[in-house]
Amino acid sequence: MTMTPKHLIGKSNPMTVITPVARWKRLGTWLVLFIFRHLPLGIVKQLAFIHFARWITIKREDLPRLTEDQPKENWPYDLYLFTTNFNGSWDQYIDAFGRIESVSKGLNMLWYTSSGFPGPWPMRLFKRYIHYFEYPQYLYYNAYPGAAVRDIDMALQLERKLDDFVARTEKPVDDREFEVLFNAFFDDVAPNLGQTGREDVPTNLEHRAQPLELSQ
Amino acid sequence: MTSKNSSVNTKDVQGIFKGFGLKWPYGRFFYCNYSTADAGRELLNRLAPLTSFHDVSEAKSKICINAAFTFHGLKALDVDTEILSSLPPEFVAGMQSRADINGDAGESAPSCWEDIWKKHRVHIWVGVYAETEGLLQEWQRQFEGWVSSQEEGVTIIGSQDVSRLVSRKDQPVYIEDPASQPQTPVLLEHFGFRDGMGNPAIKGLVDKHVAGSGSLGVDGKWSALPTGEFLLGYVDSNGEIPIAPKPQSFSQNGTFMVLRKLAQDVDLFRDYLSELAGRLDGNADDIASRMVGRRRDGTPLIKDAKSDFDFTFQSDSEGRQCPMGSHMRRANPRDSFGEGFGSLLVDRHRILRRAITYGKLVEHGQRQAEVNGDDGQGLMFIVLNASISRQFEFVQQQWINYGNEFNQGNDRDPIVGLQEGGGQMVIPGDKQRKSVICDNLRQFVTCRGGDYFFLPGIDAFCGLAKG
Numbered sequence: 212m213t214m215t216p217k218h219l220i221g222k223s224n225p226m227t228v229i230t231p232v233a234r235w236k237r238l239g240t241w242l243v244l245f246i247f248r249h250l251p252l253g254i255v256k257q258l259a260f261i262h263f264a265r266w267i268t269i270k271r272e273d274l275p276r277l278t279e280d281q282p283k284e285n286w287p288y289d290l291y292l293f294t295t296n297f298n299g300s301w302d303q304y305i306d307a308f309g310r311i312e313s314v315s316k317g318l319n320m321l322w323y324t325s326s327g328f329p330g331p332w333p334m335r336l337f338k339r340y341i342h343y344f345e346y347p348q349y350l351y352y353n354a355y356p357g358a359a360v361r362d363i364d365m366a367l368q369l370e371r372k373l374d375d376f377v378a379r380t381e382k383p384v385d386d387r388e389f390e391v392l393f394n395a396f397f398d399d400v401a402p403n404l405g406q407t408g409r410e411d412v413p414t415n416l417e418h419r420a421q422p423l424e425l426s427q
Numbered sequence: 428m429t430s431k432n433s434s435v436n437t438k439d440v441q442g443i444f445k446g447f448g449l450k451w452p453y454g455r456f457f458y459c460n461y462s463t464a465d466a467g468r469e470l471l472n473r474l475a476p477l478t479s480f481h482d483v484s485e486a487k488s489k490i491c492i493n494a495a496f497t498f499h500g501l502k503a504l505d506v507d508t509e510i511l512s513s514l515p516p517e518f519v520a521g522m523q524s525r526a527d528i529n530g531d532a533g534e535s536a537p538s539c540w541e542d543i544w545k546k547h548r549v550h551i552w553v554g555v556y557a558e559t560e561g562l563l564q565e566w567q568r569q570f571e572g573w574v575s576s577q578e579e580g581v582t583i584i585g586s587q588d589v590s591r592l593v594s595r596k597d598q599p600v601y602i603e604d605p606a607s608q609p610q611t612p613v614l615l616e617h618f619g620f621r622d623g624m625g626n627p628a629i630k631g632l633v634d635k636h637v638a639g640s641g642s643l644g645v646d647g648k649w650s651a652l653p654t655g656e657f658l659l660g661y662v663d664s665n666g667e668i669p670i671a672p673k674p675q676s677f678s679q680n681g682t683f684m685v686l687r688k689l690a691q692d693v694d695l696f697r698d699y700l701s702e703l704a705g706r707l708d709g710n711a712d713d714i715a716s717r718m719v720g721r722r723r724d725g726t727p728l729i730k731d732a733k734s735d736f737d738f739t740f741q742s743d744s745e746g747r748q749c750p751m752g753s754h755m756r757r758a759n760p761r762d763s764f765g766e767g768f769g770s771l772l773v774d775r776h777r778i779l780r781r782a783i784t785y786g787k788l789v790e791h792g793q794r795q796a797e798v799n800g801d802d803g804q805g806l807m808f809i810v811l812n813a814s815i816s817r818q819f820e821f822v823q824q825q826w827i828n829y830g831n832e833f834n835q836g837n838d839r840d841p842i843v844g845l846q847e848g849g850g851q852m853v854i855p856g857d858k859q860r861k862s863v864i865c866d867n868l869r870q871f872v873t874c875r876g877g878d879y880f881f882l883p884g885i886d887a888f889c890g891l892a893k894g
Contacts, residue, residue: 222831298831299825299831299832300821300825302775302817302821303772303821303825306772306775307772309665310771310772311768311771311772312645332666333665333666333667334665334666334667335665335667359831361831361832361834361836362831362836364834365834365836394861397861397862398855398856398857398861398862401853401854401855401856401862402745402746402747402751402834402853402855403834404853404864405752405830405834405835405836405837405838405853406836406837406838406850406851407836407837408836408837410829410837415527415528415824415829418527418528418824419824419825423814423816423817423821424670424814424817
């Protein structure tokens with residue numbers, strides 16, 4: 212049962228995964244994250260259903276306390292937080308992680324220090340691991356619920372092409388010339404013209420957010 | 428006997444997996460109910476032995492019988508709790524309860540389905556495929572005689588005639604452009620397009636057209652899809668034996684079957700395209716082929732296609748040849764999801780289609796009412812897959828009734844997608860052809876009923892018959 216207010220739900224799904232990292236692996240984790248911050252990650256850009264993906268460590272001594280008099284935790288692990296937004300379905304998202312070799316190599320590194328991480332292959336163990344450490348979102352705010360990353364990509368392309376068309380037709384042109392310019396513009400933007408906005412059926416989103424391949 | 432290089436015992440797989448094709452072009456489906464487990468087992472014993480994949484390959488028999496169970500059909504047989512509790516939730520729920528996921532709303536809503544699908548009365552689907560109409564009649568006469576001789580329990584609650592359509596030069600199916608008529612005989616569906624081309628090549632079972640129908644590796648090489656994607660008990664494309672009902676003897680060589688009666692509104696389809704083409708000064712048959720994603724005779728729209736089967740979408744990332752939103756591209760996107768991924772993000776969602784048409788062909792210039800009256804025409808859409816939720820439902824929800832992955836926003840499949848008014852499909856132009864927006868798409872295809880079935884292996888079926 213999700214407490215997420217329905218009116219905030221849009222076309223993207225949030226995912227938060229918190230895994231434990233043994234304290235003696237802190238340096239290793241830091242090193243992995245350092246390397247990843249300085250790597251060109253072109254592959255992720257091709258995976259247009261990922262809005263963003265972020266990994267951070269929370270040191271065991273820095274666990275948040277509500278007030279000063281709340282006793283400090285003596286928790287044996289650092290926490291490793293992965294947070295992401297994606298379009299499409301849960302399984303598809305994780306499938307892309309495991310099935311695309313360059314991504315799965317990267318993930319193997321990123322979660323390498325997390326306790327019990329089975330590696331991205333075989334897929335079922337990987338999915339179980341992610342699902343086990345996944346936390347429900349009790350509040351999720353979505354500023355553009357009717358748009359997915361691809362929708363925004365398309366809209367940005369359309370805007371650029373439209374500005375260009377407006378500039379070309381600013382000076383007076385005759386009807387024939389306008390027709391030629393307009394048809395060229397229309398052909399140019401045709402791949403960007405899908406209809407966007409929120410979907411009518413909210414259960415679609417809930418269904419997509421459910422992992423399908425976990426049991427057995 | 429197993430086929431070459433195969434670990435699959437094809438004598439234990441039902442014939443529909445192979446497909447009945449033109450050797451057995453006359454079919455009739457019987458939807459039956461049994462009121463007690465004993466009555467059910469009597470029926471199973473009457474139907475056995477089912478026709479196997481091997482029998483179909485050898486083309487031995489003149490008539491083929493296959494059968495599959497709904498969840499309520501298995502339950503009514505009083506099978507072990509172990510089996511019932513290990514069945515996947517979507518199969519237990521049945522297709523009606525999954526209407527939101529499948530986009531069965533509006534005219535396709537379960538409340539509008541044919542009466543037999545209401546109240547879970549269909550327990551078993553019996554598919555009979557025969558060489559001649561006469562053989563089919565004779566089988567039906569004997570079967571009905573047997574049913575009425577049973578003291579209690581077995582009822583035929585509905586039946587459906589099905590048959591194959593083959594294109595002929597003297598039987599035009601085009602809308603306006605005679606040049607779009609298929610020149611060689613091809614298997615047709617009612618909108619006048621070649622049917623049954625998108626099926627996967629499966630390791631050990633279906634070795635036709637591996638290039639184009641299999642899985643496309645990142646190295647650009649094609650290979651047959653692993654057996655376990657379609658048949659239970661084998662390794663799948665994740666390198667694992669997929670989730671299956673227990674015990675293994677029940678699920679081995681079985682699979683899940685989706686059956687949907689899809690009515691095709693041929694009049695509406697042709698009228699819509701004539702009106703659109705007239706308004707935009709276009710070619711109705713060319714627009715239709717862009718909506719479908721192939722020419723009427725099955726020729727792909729991709730210019731550098733090596734054959735009718737062997738092509739990729741690599742040279743067409745914007746859909747200027749084969750539109751991103753076309754039916755074919757949505758149902759089997761191949762390498763549409765990114766350079767260098769091959770079909771990696773598609774392989775887990777392939778389906779084996781074993782559809783067959785019903786009703787007579789409506790020729791160019793005819794109206795549906797004069798051909799088949801109220802019975803209409805359409806397709807008995809049959810899908811075989813190892814997981815209904817991962818394969819059929821995924822395709823239906825993510826690719827058919829949503830356009831996100833194809834950069835098409837919320838736009839839905841122009842042929843089989845749910846249309847609720849105001850839906851569109853964009854056909855980007857190229858240098859020779861203007862771009863077209865098919866606006867205000869109509870519901871050309873409507874779901875009239877169906878359910879999720881379990882299609883057991885031949886041995887498992889005998890096991891169920893024994894009880």
